[in-house]
Amino acid sequence: MAEAGLAALWLAAAMALLQLIGGMTLLRGGAGQLVPLIKPAAYVQGALCAFAFLALMWLFYVTDLSVLLVASNSHIDKPLIFKLAGTWGNHEGSMLLWVSVLSVSGAAIALLEKRIESKTLNAALAVQAFIALGFFAFLLFASNPFERLVPAPIEGNGLNPLLQDVGLAFHPPTLYFGYVGLSIAFSFAVGALLTNQVGPAFARAMRPWVLAAWIFLTIGITAGSYWAYYELGWGGWWFWDPVENASLLPWLAATALLHSVSVLATRNALRAWTIMLALVAFAMSMAGTFLVRSGILTSVHAFAVDPERGAFILALMLIYTSLAFVIFALRIGSVKQGEPFQLISREGGIVANNIFLSVILAVVLIGTLYPLAAEAMGDKISVGPPYFNKATVPIAVLLMLALLIGPMLRWRRDDLKRLKYWLIGGAAILLWSGIAVWKFAPDVGLFPLLGIALSLALAVAAWLPLRGRKLLRTPLPMFGMVIAHFGIAVSVFGMAAESGFSSETLTALAPGESAEIAGWQVKLDDVNPVVGDNWVAIEGELQAVKNGSAFVLRPQSRQFYRPEMQTSEAALLTRWNGQLYAVIAQPDQEGDGRWQVRLWWKPFVPFIWYGGMLIAVGGIIALLGRMFRRAKKPAKNKWQTT
Amino acid sequence: MNRPWLLWIPLAVVAFIGGLAMYGLAVPKDEQVHSAMIAQNLPAFSLPAATAGVEGLASGDMADGKPRLLNIFASWCLPCKAEAPYLEALKKAGIEIDAIAIRDRPEDVAAFLNEFGNPFRRIGSDSEMAVQLKLGSSGVPETYVIGGDGTILYQHIGDIRAEHVPMLIEKVNAAK
Amino acid sequence: MRMLALICLMLATPVFAQGSGPTPALANRQLPDPAQEAAATNLMHSLRCIQCQGQSIADSDAHMASTMRAEVRQQIAAGQKPEAIRGWMIARYGEWVSFEPDMKGAGLLLWFTPLLVLIAGIWLARGLFRRGA
Numbered sequence: 001m002a003e004a005g006l007a008a009l010w011l012a013a014a015m016a017l018l019q020l021i022g023g024m025t026l027l028r029g030g031a032g033q034l035v036p037l038i039k040p041a042a043y044v045q046g047a048l049c050a051f052a053f054l055a056l057m058w059l060f061y062v063t064d065l066s067v068l069l070v071a072s073n074s075h076i077d078k079p080l081i082f083k084l085a086g087t088w089g090n091h092e093g094s095m096l097l098w099v100s101v102l103s104v105s106g107a108a109i110a111l112l113e114k115r116i117e118s119k120t121l122n123a124a125l126a127v128q129a130f131i132a133l134g135f136f137a138f139l140l141f142a143s144n145p146f147e148r149l150v151p152a153p154i155e156g157n158g159l160n161p162l163l164q165d166v167g168l169a170f171h172p173p174t175l176y177f178g179y180v181g182l183s184i185a186f187s188f189a190v191g192a193l194l195t196n197q198v199g200p201a202f203a204r205a206m207r208p209w210v211l212a213a214w215i216f217l218t219i220g221i222t223a224g225s226y227w228a229y230y231e232l233g234w235g236g237w238w239f240w241d242p243v244e245n246a247s248l249l250p251w252l253a254a255t256a257l258l259h260s261v262s263v264l265a266t267r268n269a270l271r272a273w274t275i276m277l278a279l280v281a282f283a284m285s286m287a288g289t290f291l292v293r294s295g296i297l298t299s300v301h302a303f304a305v306d307p308e309r310g311a312f313i314l315a316l317m318l319i320y321t322s323l324a325f326v327i328f329a330l331r332i333g334s335v336k337q338g339e340p341f342q343l344i345s346r347e348g349g350i351v352a353n354n355i356f357l358s359v360i361l362a363v364v365l366i367g368t369l370y371p372l373a374a375e376a377m378g379d380k381i382s383v384g385p386p387y388f389n390k391a392t393v394p395i396a397v398l399l400m401l402a403l404l405i406g407p408m409l410r411w412r413r414d415d416l417k418r419l420k421y422w423l424i425g426g427a428a429i430l431l432w433s434g435i436a437v438w439k440f441a442p443d444v445g446l447f448p449l450l451g452i453a454l455s456l457a458l459a460v461a462a463w464l465p466l467r468g469r470k471l472l473r474t475p476l477p478m479f480g481m482v483i484a485h486f487g488i489a490v491s492v493f494g495m496a497a498e499s500g501f502s503s504e505t506l507t508a509l510a511p512g513e514s515a516e517i518a519g520w521q522v523k524l525d526d527v528n529p530v531v532g533d534n535w536v537a538i539e540g541e542l543q544a545v546k547n548g549s550a551f552v553l554r555p556q557s558r559q560f561y562r563p564e565m566q567t568s569e570a571a572l573l574t575r576w577n578g579q580l581y582a583v584i585a586q587p588d589q590e591g592d593g594r595w596q597v598r599l600w601w602k603p604f605v606p607f608i609w610y611g612g613m614l615i616a617v618g619g620i621i622a623l624l625g626r627m628f629r630r631a632k633k634p635a636k637n638k639w640q641t642t
Numbered sequence: 643m644n645r646p647w648l649l650w651i652p653l654a655v656v657a658f659i660g661g662l663a664m665y666g667l668a669v670p671k672d673e674q675v676h677s678a679m680i681a682q683n684l685p686a687f688s689l690p691a692a693t694a695g696v697e698g699l700a701s702g703d704m705a706d707g708k709p710r711l712l713n714i715f716a717s718w719c720l721p722c723k724a725e726a727p728y729l730e731a732l733k734k735a736g737i738e739i740d741a742i743a744i745r746d747r748p749e750d751v752a753a754f755l756n757e758f759g760n761p762f763r764r765i766g767s768d769s770e771m772a773v774q775l776k777l778g779s780s781g782v783p784e785t786y787v788i789g790g791d792g793t794i795l796y797q798h799i800g801d802i803r804a805e806h807v808p809m810l811i812e813k814v815n816a817a818k
Numbered sequence: 819m820r821m822l823a824l825i826c827l828m829l830a831t832p833v834f835a836q837g838s839g840p841t842p843a844l845a846n847r848q849l850p851d852p853a854q855e856a857a858a859t860n861l862m863h864s865l866r867c868i869q870c871q872g873q874s875i876a877d878s879d880a881h882m883a884s885t886m887r888a889e890v891r892q893q894i895a896a897g898q899k900p901e902a903i904r905g906w907m908i909a910r911y912g913e914w915v916s917f918e919p920d921m922k923g924a925g926l927l928l929w930f931t932p933l934l935v936l937i938a939g940i941w942l943a944r945g946l947f948r949r950g951a
Contacts, residue, residue: 234876234877234878236877239873270946276652279652283656290663294663295671299872307667317660318656318660321656322656325652325653325656328649328652329646329652329653333646341947342947351947354943355939355940355943359932359939362935363931366928367928367931370919370928372662372665372666376665377924379923379924380912380914381925382913382916382919383919383928384864384918385864386863387928391929391932395932395936504848504859505848506846508846508847568879585846589840596841598846648942675912676912677910677911678910678912679909770842770885771884771885772842772889774882775889775910776910778909780882781869781882
């Protein structure tokens with residue numbers, strides 16, 4: 001099986017090469033004989049890669065220990081789900097997953113995409129083949145997942161205990177799916193540039209891929225944040241750590257791209273912008289992968305770090321992005337300006353969205369790389385949460401303001417006077433909630449206050465684009481947008497409430513003693529040892545009482561062996577208005593029988609992740625809407641010839 | 643577009659980031675946090691004895707005109723065991739060594755000295771790591787060269803290996 | 819068998835131990851004055867742990883982080899200003915220990931980045947509107 005998988009990979013690489021050469025003859029202007037082979041090559045490449053990936057999965061399923069990758073990442077006693085997750089829970093397998101998804105997507109495009117000219121489609125497929133070739137080279141020469149191990153061991157090495165967590169087993173592939181989607185957007189953008197077809201048809205073809213990528217990234221970041229929240233044990237949910245930033249950067253670019261590609265698809269404007277953002281989004285996903293894998297920046301979440309492989313990813317990233325930007329610089333001059341619009345218009349609002357998102361992206365990127373640049377100059381400095389919060393939140397406030405008004409504006413030109421009652425209403429909500437929060441808690445910070453006021457206003461304003469519409473005849477993507485924007489309001493409300501109004505109690509309790517936090521009486525009933533598969537833990541039994549209702553929380557302090565590692569499993573009690581977060585840590589002082597207990601009451605904190613999920617749901621609804629519409633009627637090609 | 647050079651900015655940014663990333667990969671990352679207290683006076687401290695039979699350590703004890711080494715160690719730290727023979731060698735070379743034991747119990751320190759020998763003149767017990775923090779020290783083991791006037795001259799991070807011994811002797815002698 | 823393994827592990831603490839000193843009193847206890855505690859917490863979130871380098875001392879289980887938290891709370895309780903305490907840490911570990919770079923030298927550029935990028939973005943975008951219908 002391993003040999004068959006490897007052979008499939010080589011053949012797939014050959015197909016990709018064929019696609020690339022076909023694409024090059026196409027661009028030479030010649031109607032080369034290879035051109036008609038591009039699409040079939042894409043199908044075959046997709047099928048071969050899918051086969052190779054399934055072959056690897058099979059090897060993990062049967063735990064074929066004569067394969068090095070299986071032997072070093074799996075174990076005969078592991079639960080089936082983690083055996084299968086082991087397929088991509090390591091470097092080689094994750095790269096194979098990456099290239100497989102890429103190839104299968106390529107086949108899907110070749111099969112389904114009928115809206116754009118075949119020349120552009122072929123060029124896009126060739127670009128994709130070029131990207132895939134880089135990863136094939138990486139797999140075949142530097143990280144062969146099918147390498148045999150002689151002699152075969154008897155039971156296998158196991159898997160990083162932290163990765164034996166359902167959340168973590170599915171977190172990296174989620175992000176990878178997002179990255180692959182962005183690579184497809186990139187291929188479309190470069191293909192359209194090369195064949196001079198930067199117009200609405202291209203935008204419509206690219207949009208579902210951007211949307212899908214963005215949905216995966218949204219889910220990945222939301223889930224990652226929640227995981228860090230309950231696993232790291234100090235109640236934080238975003239640390240501005242390099243690895244977190246690496247996942248945020250592509251999301252920011254994808255969010256901006258999602259908006260500008262809509263403008264291009266419906267209004268035929270923002271052509272150069274959209275191309276630029278498509279290139280940046282893919283560059284950011286490669287840069288993110290590089291930052292995570294190379295370990296050049298110190299991170300809490302660093303595992304699977306390998307500088308040599310980092311160098312390979314860096315080389316690929318530099319080749320793809322610099323070639324793309326050279327093409328951009330040479331060709332964008334021939335892309336004509338799109339349809340004009342005024343500052344006060346839907347397009348204007350989306351330009352504001354794009355600018356603010358790009359500024360946040362630039363700040364996060366510069367802040368993340370700054371210590372490295374400073375070190376090159378001989379300074380050792382750190383850039384962390386205080387900087388990122390202070391530097392990005394004001395821009396996010398501007399972004400929220402644009403979001404309050406933008407979706408209500410008409411395309412092309414509008415007059416704020418038309419919306420004056422809504423604007424006055426919105427300003428009233430802002431002012432009222434701002435003052436109310438300030439009255440309630442005069443010493444709350446400016447950011448939480450603004451965040452609560454803005455999110456309340458947005459929670460109303462998000463629904464306004466639906467006013468005056470017949471709901472049954474409203475297109476699904478419109479609902480998707482409204483829900484996603486409402487999700488932002490929900491999420492920002494959670495962030496603001498958490499950062500402004502959390503309370504904290506740090507204490508040490510002996511069994512029988514209790515502590516107080518935000519109206520809760522928390523009593524430590526008992527402390528017991530607990531044993532897991534590869535860890536031992538101290539489990540505290542806490543009883544939390546408020547207004548007569550009692551709840552039991554069981555936080556653990558886990559000690560893993562092989563490899564040694566200590567983790568806190570926080571216990572969370574979710575109420576409608578917040579979460580009680582309890583952690584048990586070490587014995588306080590030797591011999592006094594007390595345990596360190598940390599308690600937080602975090603008002604409305606789950607809203608952060610509810611909001612994130614709503615945003616993703618909005619994206620899914622929009623994506624379904626686009627697919628249904630396409631199935632019902634072929635898209636109008638009003639702007640086809642430009 | 644009337645400003646063609648603008649179009650090349652993205653490429654320049656890619657080149658810059660690429661250069662930075664290559665630098666990051668090529669230059670081995672310095673994971674150590676170096677003390678910023680070099681060339682400054684020892685912070686004032688006074689630590690009780692870490693174990694019976696060896697006196698405790700105060701900052702004043704090290705400003706007696708004689709340059710020396712200050713070793714930060716702990717009985718529970720593996721590299722500290724590995725560096726014990728080289729501390730012994732330094733002592734044989736006539737260098738006076740004081741020590742601070744981090745988060746340690748008297749009986750553990752005694753057992754450690756029993757097993758690996760005692761090259762130290764004095765050992766202070768820093769059970770809460772407070773003095774370690776004052777020194778700008780980031781872990782165990784570390785070894786400082788202290789001038790005769792109580793100035794911190796040099797910080798060696800990590801265990802002392804054979805190749806460090808002549809270097810440390812030279813640093814101490816240079817301070818005389 | 820499992821229970822036996824557990825007991826062995828419990829007895830074999832030195833394998834995992836980072837020593838056995840007392841934890842400083844203020845490492846995991848709040849200051850009685852809420853305003854002082856808020857100032858201390860705020861500062862702790864902006865200081866980098868020396869031992870586990872990716873985290874702030876407010877989010878870390880490392881012993882060094884405990885010691886640093888205790889130091890911060892002690893100095894705050896003694897009436898010290900947070901910025902002075904940051905200076906105290908920087909004097910010992912260099913600029914590296916602060917997650918919030920100073921607004922001077924290399925850090926100055928960093929703090930002006932958002933503004934510069936915003937201006938550049940607006941400047942780039944202004945051409946889009948000019949030909950407005």
